[in-house]
Amino acid sequence: MSNSTYILDDKLLVSGGQRFLNYLLDNIFILALIFLLAAFLGFFGSLLGLNGLVDWMGNIGDLEGRILFILFTIIYYTVTEGLFGRSLAKLITGTIVVDENGEKPDFGTILKRSLCRIIPFDGLSFLGSSGRGWHDSMSDTYVVNKKALDEEVKIFHEFNLIGVQEIES
Template identity: 90%
Template sequence: MSNSTYIIDDKLLVSGGQRFLNYLLDNIFVLALIFLLAVFLAFFGTLLGLTGLVNWMNNIGDLEGRFLFVVFTIIYYTVTEGLFGRSLAKLITGTIVVDENGVKPDFGTIVKRSLCRIIPFDGLSFLGSSARGWHDSLSDTYVVNKKALEEEVKIFHEFNLIGVQELQA
């Protein structure tokens, strides 16, 4: 068998518009998760008489709200991309996060990728000349169409098998 390694082709990268759609959808999912958690905490806080928690939630300021959004965003991406290689938006749009060899990045790389999202304007960085955002470049990851990647990898491995049987015989 050939020991050559598949390397991502730039033609597989999703467009900046696709990335922006993923960004918007993921932000909606993060806000929905925060809302659901707030409802849950308010319900149980009221039920259990935790007035301090309920009062704190009622008086969250802009800075605290932004901080919570950033923390939830990092957790959301770390969990979804760390476990599945894709966020909910990427699942909907048929895209996936991979390393340069077209496989799911290790957990440390996903954590690095998630932390890089703190960089101001990172969410818009893929709208420039490259469809790769700063969190992609800094973590050496790529966002590609899942079906196109699977087909490309299949063709790559089939091509590498040509002539192997004759050599082994």
């Protein structure tokens, strides 16, 4: 077995347009989750007579709404990318978050990546020349096409087996 380590090739990075689609879809999913939670809390709050909760939800201001959106965004990305290496949008578009070796980043890296998303205009930062957003570069992560990555890693490991003598048991 070879001791070589796969290093991600920049040609696997997805385009800025693909990243923008992921951004839009994920924001729709986050808003849908907030709506579903609000409907759930509103229904059970009314059912259980928790009028204070229902009144608070009906009077949420812009600042509170923005804070809730930021919290949901951090939780959404940390949970989905932390557990699966991809958000719902990335699952739909066939992309995945990886480290420089093409592997799923650890939970701490994903949390850092998620926290970096609250930087103003981060959601548009991947439209630059490198195709990587600030939350990518600050957390040393990459968004790539999953099928292309799987094929590239497979070829890499097969290539490294050339010349390696098989041991018969």
